[in-house]
Amino acid sequence: MAARTSTRFLINKLKDSICFIQKRNRVKTKWASTRAKLPATNLALQHFDMVYKNHLGDLWPSVRAGMLSEQKYGALINSYTSGADDVITALCSQGCRDFIRDSETAEMKQETEELIEPAAGSSHISSNIQCFVFPRGDISRFRPARPGSDGLLGYYLLDAASILPVLALDVQPGDSVLDLCAGPGGKTLAILQSQTVRFLWANDASGSRTARLQRTLQSYIPKELRGEDRIRVTSVDGRKWRTMDDHAFDRVLVDVPCTTDRHSLLEEENNIFKRSRTKERQKLPLLQIELLLAGIRATRPGGVLLYSTCSLSPLQNECVVEQAVSLAQQDMGIAVQPQDLGGFTRLFKNTFRFAPERAVGELVLPHLCANFGPIYMCKLVRLA
Template identity: 40%
Template sequence: MFSVQNIFKNARINTYSVLQVRLKSKTHWSKLKKKSGPKYKALHHFDEFYGSVFGSKWEPMREALLRKSKYVAVINNYGDSEETMEYLSHRGAHCLKNLMSVQKTFHDQYTPQEPTNADNSHNNNLDNYLAKLQSEEIAKVYPQGENVPDKLELSDNRILRTDKKEEEKEEVSKSAYTLNKALEEAQIDHSRIIQPSMGLSSEALYQYVPATKIKGLDDWVPESMHYSLYANRDTDFPLIIEPETEFEYPEHLKVMTYEKNSEYEKFPEPKRCKTGVFNYYPMDGASVLGVLALGLRGGERALDLCAAPGGKALAALQTLLPDVLLCNDASVSRSNRITRIFRDYLLDYENGNKWQERVLISRVDGRFLTDDFGFDKVLVDVPCTTDRHSVTEDENNIFRPDRVKERLNIPEVQTQLLVNALRLSRVGGAVVYCTCALSPAQNDGVVHAALQRAFREHALVAAVRDLTKPFSALSSTLCLGTGAARPKYGQLVVPDIAANFGPAYISRLVRLK
């Protein structure tokens, strides 16, 4: 019999043993447990993916991503704009237009050339990562045995091929292949016979359930499907890439920013002006590039297909150029944020020129939005993995377990949005595609797939306008991807400690027919 004294003695010994195990690690056990959250899963995913694609460039990007992002100040023309610019300039900020003008003069005299094999190296790195990812997925589904298939068939009739070489195979007629014949040729898998000594617990039986019968497998989607659009690089459509020569900075768009490695990088909180609106709007400097890439002109009809929370739409209105701007977002709560921002920053004039007459707000899924008149300029800032948010915040994180299918389906949704944007643009109109992700699958992969799908399904032809030269004037303000980090169809703003903007991808497309 155990006495009460012995029981307490054993309890103290067990408690001491647990404490010893906990104290072996330098990190407290409670903090170790938290590292299984969505943001740590996202960081682990990016370490594998971006580490394979960008190589040595990923480490500085990673360090910058985990730090606080940098902002610019979009001056409100409906407030005390001149006073605000003077106030911020005394704090060390500079006008972005002036910085670009000075840098453009330098680049006109000397333009460094990048290696011509950057795209091939970029593609090869991603191909190697995809091959590794696909082999790991097959190992999970078929952990044993020699009869490993060369492709995985998915629930929505898509096929993930694990062998790049397409080999012709003889197909057996299902009608001729009877059940009796199948039973005669079947081989018994003795390794799956349950021995009595193993017991009948659910844990022991679980590994003997056929994989095709596991609940939820019909909805299973392999991770590599996220990159399937990028892997398909067929050029059976007119692929036109031309340098952009018509870029012009909008005269009335006033943006204040700090240079790289500036001592002052934080703007004060916006204040109300005498007119009642806020004096400036803080936003990521990379987001302004999407508005610059639009190339807005006076009297045009513009569309922001995924407008919430409204920062880019507000910057577009600050150019004072669009005659009509339609801001669309499928989410009611997010579209309400657009209205609140416009009320805080836009002003109605006494002569009857009201911003509500120029700005329209709709709440429709951007993939199915229709319009009878067409638009001169379309901005498509699509939902994406939002890399910086994913590695710093657990709330509303796309890497949450309950959002796996949503995350894997992101490139397909992005492609549908871009195709519809091309359809809504007029001939000669421009479409700017933006993401806040570093992923080539969500960037170049989506642009390629959308151009292909728009041609096949709608006989629509669009040209990619290369923004390398006009965006080179931003080199003193932010960091653009070069070498392995340089996309083929757009520009990539990469996070950097000296200029911690982005990440952001910007691609400009012009509809030809």
């Protein structure tokens, strides 16, 4: 009963804010029919200029310039291919570096030189994940990955900042992992590169995205490691996860659908700022809360969850986390504790630009010299 009341309260609150926006922007039908149809990318820019100028203040102009420019990629090394060493040699000869290994080495050197204890909140990094990037300010592009003699591709290109949620998830040897919104599979692949997973369940509501995920797995993971006892792929609505399976996972990744800010500024295709998708966009925070709650239920007590988006929106980031944490306690009696990721921002500060301290979670801000992100992430531990 309590669960229903508060969820209904939340829905009503969201509806109120939707009505508010609609009233303010209401245009007389007479004008609406003759109104010039702005491309969705322009609508996205107008929206971001209004919301993010307020939210990010003086940082917004440089973030805006970054998001309107070509994004930087990282090459996630496929350690399952026999040619991985040659791939790494070739990348090094082009001037790339493994930002994970480099950051760890730099931090260890600093600690030794200054004879200081490891920083509070510093995180263990799975050294099996390797992701190469071009140096700061270098906007060279990676060549497409090629298959080795075993038929497996040497690397997977993705926004290097999207490796951070996987590193923060901190998968331990023997863990079972649920990737609730997994398509097209970049983070699933990164999780598997840690080589410590006992069982991985990758799910996505979209059939076409799960099909892409399956193709990615076939291109990168040897067949003998893709058995149903190690990797399972499903296509169900993550909000209904509980009715699917009672298994409690050690680690859960909830990488939700969001306004995909960079995509919305640059691509008309599948753009959530199209007028026909306004309602869907306004309902995103509610969908995100429901997915995070499903993820919390699927985590074992003591287990770790990672919530992430590729948006700068506080409504889709910290507000979702705060609402879900309080609803989990109120409606399900589950206590969830957000974790300090300060160690992460320190460790990777030479590769990514992070937003100044936030109430919960961390945010990678795009910048012309380090044009990764946006990526928001919040690590949570389920206490009971």
